Amino acid sequence: MRTHLCGHVGSDDIGATVTVCGWVARRREHGEHLAFVDLRDNSGVVQCVVDGDVDVRSEYVLQITGTVRQRPEGTTNENLATGAVEIGDCSVTVLRRADPPPFPVDARADEVDETIRLRHRYIDLRRERMQRNLRLRAAVNAALRSSMVSQGFVEVETPMLVPSTPEGAREFLVPARREPGSFYALPQSPQLFKQLLMVGGVDRYFQIARCLRDEDLRADRQYEFMQLDLEMSFVNQDDVLEAVGSAVLDAAEAANGERPPEIERITWREAMDRYGSDKPDLRFGMELVELTDLFAATGFGAFAGAEAIKGISVAGAAADIGRNQLDRLTDRAKQLGAKGLVWMKFTDDGIESPVAKFLSEDELSGIRGRLDARSGDLCLLVADEWMTTCEVLGTLRTDLGRPPVHQGPYRYVWVVEFPLFVGVDGQSGRPKPGHHPFTMPHPDDVDLIETDPLNVRSIAYDLVLNGWELGSGSIRIHEPELQRRVFAALGIDDTEAARRFGFFLKPFDYGAPPHGGFAVGLDRLVAILAGEDNIREVIAYPKTQSGADPMTDAPLAIAPDVLEDLGLRVAPPS
RNA sequence: GGUCCCGUGGUGAAGUCUGGAGUUCACGCCGGCCUGUCAAGCCGGAGGUCGCGGGUUCAAGUCCCGUCGGGACCGCCA
Numbered sequence: 001m002r003t004h005l006c007g008h009v010g011s012d013d014i015g016a017t018v019t020v021c022g023w024v025a026r027r028r029e030h031g032e033h034l035a036f037v038d039l040r041d042n043s044g045v046v047q048c049v050v051d052g053d054v055d056v057r058s059e060y061v062l063q064i065t066g067t068v069r070q071r072p073e074g075t076t077n078e079n080l081a082t083g084a085v086e087i088g089d090c091s092v093t094v095l096r097r098a099d100p101p102p103f104p105v106d107a108r109a110d111e112v113d114e115t116i117r118l119r120h121r122y123i124d125l126r127r128e129r130m131q132r133n134l135r136l137r138a139a140v141n142a143a144l145r146s147s148m149v150s151q152g153f154v155e156v157e158t159p160m161l162v163p164s165t166p167e168g169a170r171e172f173l174v175p176a177r178r179e180p181g182s183f184y185a186l187p188q189s190p191q192l193f194k195q196l197l198m199v200g201g202v203d204r205y206f207q208i209a210r211c212l213r214d215e216d217l218r219a220d221r222q223y224e225f226m227q228l229d230l231e232m233s234f235v236n237q238d239d240v241l242e243a244v245g246s247a248v249l250d251a252a253e254a255a256n257g258e259r260p261p262e263i264e265r266i267t268w269r270e271a272m273d274r275y276g277s278d279k280p281d282l283r284f285g286m287e288l289v290e291l292t293d294l295f296a297a298t299g300f301g302a303f304a305g306a307e308a309i310k311g312i313s314v315a316g317a318a319a320d321i322g323r324n325q326l327d328r329l330t331d332r333a334k335q336l337g338a339k340g341l342v343w344m345k346f347t348d349d350g351i352e353s354p355v356a357k358f359l360s361e362d363e364l365s366g367i368r369g370r371l372d373a374r375s376g377d378l379c380l381l382v383a384d385e386w387m388t389t390c391e392v393l394g395t396l397r398t399d400l401g402r403p404p405v406h407q408g409p410y411r412y413v414w415v416v417e418f419p420l421f422v423g424v425d426g427q428s429g430r431p432k433p434g435h436h437p438f439t440m441p442h443p444d445d446v447d448l449i450e451t452d453p454l455n456v457r458s459i460a461y462d463l464v465l466n467g468w469e470l471g472s473g474s475i476r477i478h479e480p481e482l483q484r485r486v487f488a489a490l491g492i493d494d495t496e497a498a499r500r501f502g503f504f505l506k507p508f509d510y511g512a513p514p515h516g517g518f519a520v521g522l523d524r525l526v527a528i529l530a531g532e533d534n535i536r537e538v539i540a541y542p543k544t545q546s547g548a549d550p551m552t553d554a555p556l557a558i559a560p561d562v563l564e565d566l567g568l569r570v571a572p573p574s
Numbered sequence: 575g576g577u578c579c580c581g582u583g584g585u586g587a588a589g590u591c592u593g594g595a596g597u598u599c600a601c602g603c604c605g606g607c608c609u610g611u612c613a614a615g616c617c618g619g620a621g622g623u624c625g626c627g628g629g630u631u632c633a634a635g636u637c638c639c640g641u642c643g644g645g646a647c648c649g650c651c652a
Contacts, residue, residue: 025613026612026613026614028610028611028612028614028615029608029611029614030608030609030610030611030614030615031607031608031609032608032609033608033609034608034609034610034611035609035611036610036611036612036614038612038613047611047612049610049611052608052609057603058602058603071610072610074610075610075611075612077611077612079612080612083612100584100602100603101584101585101602102584102585103584103585103586103602104585104586104601104602104613106613107613108585108586108601108613109585111585111586111587112585112586113580113581113585113586113644113645114644114645115643115644115645116584116585167652168651168652169650169651169652170650170651188651188652213651214651215650215651216649216650216651218646218647218651219645219646219647221651335577335648336648422652432652433652434652435652436652437652439652544643544644544645545644545645545646546643546644548643550643550644
C-alpha cells in the first residue's frame with residue numbers, strides 16, 4: 001500500500017513518486033486551491049500539499065501518492081525531520097474517516113487526565129512519546145534476550161496456572177471448572193519452577209516472564225508486570241551478578257547508545273548507614289552522618305542512650321524552609337516511626353534550633369563539624385534505634401534532595417549481604433525471612449542462625465538504579481541440613497516444612513545442584529531508561545491505581561450461569 | 575485499611591478561601607474567507623446535570639456531610 005514511511009521521506013527521494021499512508025496530524029487550508037496535510041505514521045510526519053477542496057479532517061486515515069520535492073525557498077521547517085521536503089501533486093485516498101479525537105494527539109496530551117488517555121489508549125499510542133516508549137521497551141527486550149542467549153541461557157516457558165501457595169504476595173485465583181471449589185493461582189513469579197529447572201539439569205534458564213500479584217498498585221507497581229527471570233547452576237554470587245549485570249548493561253546500551261560503567265557494589269549495612277535505604281539513590285550526596293559518639297555523655301534527654309544518632313545537612317535550605325515546613329518534616333518523621341526530629345539552622349547569627357539550649361558547646365560544634373554545615377545550611381537529626389534512625393533520615397534525604405528520575409546520570413549499584421531475617425513476627429515471635437526461606441545464609445554467619453538470627457547476613461542481593469529497586473535475587477540453599485536449620489529459626493519443623501514446601505523440596509532430594517538466580521523488573525528498567533517516573537507510561541495497556549482498565553471496563557461482573565458452571569456463588573456485600 | 579491532592583462545554587485552565595444570573599481564557603469542533611502554511615491566519619457560531627447524592631441558605635461551581643472516579647504516598651508487595 002505504501003512505498004515509504006512518512007518520517008523517512010527525505011532529500012534523497014526528491015523527484016521520486018512515493019505513496020505514504022497514515023493519520024492526519026494537522027491540516028492547514030488556504031482556500032479552494034491549496035491545503036497542507038501533515039501525515040503521521042509510526043516513523044514521523046511529512047507535509048503533503050493537496051488540493052484545497054479535498055475533504056480531510058484530523059485523524060482521517062489516508063493513502064497519499066505524490067512527488068517528493070524540495071520545499072520552496074524560505075518554507076523549510078527546522079522543527080520537522082522531514083522539513084526540507086514535501087510531497088506535491090498529491091492524490092488522496094481516504095481509507096477511513098474519523099471522528100475528532102477526544103484529546104490532542106500530540107505532546108499536549110501529556111497534560112490530559114490519565115483516565116481519558118487510558119480510555120482511548122489506542123489514540124494515545126499514536127503519539128510520538130508513546131511510540132518511542134514502546135519501541136524503547138522492545139529494544140530493551142530484544143537486547144536482554146540476545147544477551148541471555150549469547151551467555152548460554154536457555155529460554156524456557158513456565159505455566160501460568162499454578163498451585164496457590166500461602167507465602168508471599170496475594171495471588172490471583174482461577175477457578176478450576178472440573179473441580180468446583182479448587183483453584184489455580186496465577187504465578188507471582190516463576191520461582192519454584194525455575195529452581196526445579198536447575199534440578200532438571202537446564203543449568204542456565206531465563207525467561208521474560210509475566211508475573212501477577214494482587215497487591216495495591218503504585219507508580220512503580222502494576223498487577224501484571226514483566227521480569228527478566230533467570231536461574232543458574234553451579235555458581236556463586238559473582239557469577240550471577242556478572243550475568244545479570246552484563247545483560248542489563250547491554251540493554252541500557254541498546255536503549256541509549258551509551259554503555260554505563262561497571263556496576264558498583266555496596267553492602268546492605270553500608271547502604272543503610274550512608275543513605276538510609278536499601279535502594280540508595282547515588283546521584284546525589286546528602287549522606288547520613290554518624291553522630292552517636294558525640295552524645296555518649298549528653299545531658300539532652302532525647303539523645304541520651306539512643307542506639308543511633310545521625311544527621312543530614314540540606315545545603316542552603318535554612319532560609320527556604322520555614323517553620324511550617326519544619327513542622328511538616330517533623331510529622332513526616334513521626335509517621336515513619338521516629339520519636340521526633342531535631343532541626344538546626346546554621347546562620348551568620350549562630351545556631352537556630354529549639355534544642356540548642358539543651359546541648360553543650362562541644363556537642364553543637366561537633367554536629368556542625370561532622371555535618372560540614374556552613375552558614376545557611378539546615379541540619380536534621382534523628383536519635384532512635386539504628387534501623388529507624390537510618391530509614392527516617394533516608395526518606396527525608398530523598399524527600400528533600402532527590403532529582404527527577406529523568407535527570408542523569410544513571411547510577412547502578414548492587415546492594416549485597418541483605419540480612420537473612422528481617423524483624424520479628426508479631427504473633428510467633430519468630431524472625432521473618434528477608435528474601436525467601438530458601439535463601440543461602442552468608443557462610444561466615446551460619447553459626448549465628450541459632451544464637452543471633454537477626455544478625456545473619458545472606459547471599460541475597462538487589463540491583464538498584466537511581467533509587468529504584470530494579471530486581472533481586474539470591475543463592476539458594478541446596479543442602480537439606482542447612483535448610484532445616486533455617487526453617488527451625490523461622491519456627492518451621494520437618495512436618496510443617498513437608499506440608500508447606502514438600503512439593504518443592506522433595507525434588508531436591510533427587511539431586512539439587514548448587515544454584516542461584518535473579519529477576520529484573522522490566523517495566524521499571526524501561527521506565528527509567530525512557531525518563532518516565534511512572535511505569536504506566538511504558539506499558540501499552542496499564543491499569544489505574546484501583547486496578548481498573550478504563551478502556552475495557554475490566555473487571556466486570558460475571559453472569560450467574562457462568563458462576564454456576566464454575567461452582568461459585570458471590571456473597572452479598574457485608 | 576489509612577493520609578493528602580484533584581474532578582468546571584470535547585481538551586487544558588481560571589473562578590471555590592471571601593456564596594449573588596454557567597462567567598472568563600486558550601485549544602479543539604461546525605460554517606465562511608483565504609495559493610506557501612507548518613501546533614497557519616481572519617470572521618462568525620454551536621457546545622455545560624460545575625463527578626454524583628444529601629444538607630445549610632432567600633441564593634451553592636463556591637460552605638458542610640456522604641459517595642464515586644483519578645493521582646501521590648503509608649500499610650501491603652516472602
